[in-house]
Amino acid sequence: MRLLIIGAGFAGMYAALSAARLRDIEGVSPDRFQIALVAPVPTLTVRPRLYEPRPETLTAPLLDVLDAVDVDYVQGHAERVDTTANEVEIMTRDGRRRTLAYDRLVLATGSRLFRPDIPGLAAHGFSVDTVDDAIALDRHLHGLGARPATRARNTVVVAGGGFTGIEVATEMPARLRAILGATADIRVIIVERSDAIGHDLGPGPRPIIEEALDKTGVEARLTTGVTALDAAGVMLSNGERIEAETVFWAAGMRAAPLTAQIPAERDNFGRLVVGRDLRVPGVSNVFATGDAAKAACDDAGTIALMSCQHATRMGAFAGNNAAADLLGLPTMTYHQKAYVTCLDLGSAGALFTRGWDRKVAFVGAEAKKMKQDINTIWIYPPKAERAAALASADPARVTDL
Ligand SMILES: Cc1cc2nc3c(=O)[nH]c(=O)nc-3n(C[C@H](O)[C@H](O)[C@H](O)COP(=O)(O)OP(=O)(O)OC[C@H]3O[C@@H](n4cnc5c(N)ncnc54)[C@H](O)[C@@H]3O)c2cc1C
Known part of the structure; x- marks a missing residue:
């Protein structure tokens, strides 16, 4: 069988x-x-x-x-x-x-x-959906160093202000400065259709997220969608155009x-x-x-x-x-039973919540350490040792934090 x-x-x-x-x-x-x-x-x-x-x-x-x-x-x-x-x-x-x-x-x-049929998205939108997508983004970011230092080169538009959009956007200023130099005038803008960044995370974490956007210098355009992309920027549903050589798609x-x-x-x-x-x-x-x-x-x-x-x-x-x-x-x-959220907020630390109402448990460096432990230890496969590997998959025990 x-x-x-x-x-x-x-x-x-x-x-x-x-x-x-x-x-x-x-x-x-x-x-x-x-x-x-x-x-x-x-x-x-x-x-x-x-x-x-x-x-x-x-x-x-x-x-x-x-x-x-x-x-x-x-x-x-x-x-x-x-x-x-x-x-x-x-x-x-x-x-x-x-x-x-x-x-x-x-x-x-x-x-x-989810990649909707928006003009220019397939050709010009970056993502971190797969390893190949993430490598393409990384190569593109490193390639920016060889381009003329224009406002568009230094601007990243992140379409979608959910979990992934927030993590990418808050990480991006430090990541770009590592490539373009510490004094580069970086601009990161989240474009979000709803009326709040992290809308689906509920009201509990919102003040922490807003503070982190502030600290990392990430701007937001709310109740606005990206309607078209090209190699030099995006058009928004409010008629605005943003010149940006990097557009990141994170819309579900x-x-x-x-x-x-x-x-x-x-x-x-x-x-x-x-x-x-x-x-x-x-x-x-x-x-x-x-x-x-x-x-x-x-x-x-x-x-x-x-x-x-x-x-x-x-x-x-x-x-x-x-x-x-x-x-x-x-x-x-x-x-x-248990549900937690651990959201990376770039140089502003991280956010750890418990429960479906996402009550903030801790933030800053403590939450950042938790995020790093989750990402580098907890979610990796068990050791290739028979007894330990079998025990790790006991349905009654597998992570219920
Ligand atoms: C950028 C990013 C950040 C995230 N952050 C978090 C986070 O902080 N916390 C969290 O809990 N979750 C997070 N997630 C979500 C999490 O990664 C997914 O929920 C999780 O990967 C789902 O696991 P899965 O095994 O169901 O599917 P996947 O991890 O998507 O694995 C699917 C597997 O199926 C294979 N496959 C697909 N189609 C076929 C086919 N036709 N034939 C054969 N094989 C096939 C794929 O190759 C892959 O091996 C994040 C996701 C992304 C993209």
């Missing part, structure tokens, strides 16, 4: 480890129960760090840890899912098509940046497109609506998890966010439950 997991992100990694853990507990051999993970590369992209310099270093290898728990890595990109035949067709790096049969499937294909995420092939309900973000054990209702043998799934994380119906924090724990539940279903064991109800 085969459990197939698509995706090597936070959710896919923990789904694989957790399924292997249950197989181990039940004393079933990997020859009788194969767990296979398919992804284009056997590395975890540490997406929450992609706004940092040196993005080419922000991946972590997965082959050793998968080997240590007897999970097979299959190189490929899943192109087609046939939920009637219980088959997935993949395209390998060398252009071959392969069909993989499954007995249970865990869809952990994550998310992508959508589930990766494979979810559309599953004949089931999806939400506005393209996430598959799943039941409490992360099974896709009405579709035999399929579970969805992480950013690919819309799941309640408590009995009150609070919906898990597209976040690393939720993807990690959802992954552990989905892998456990798919394996349990295959072994004829009861599945577990996904629950995630």
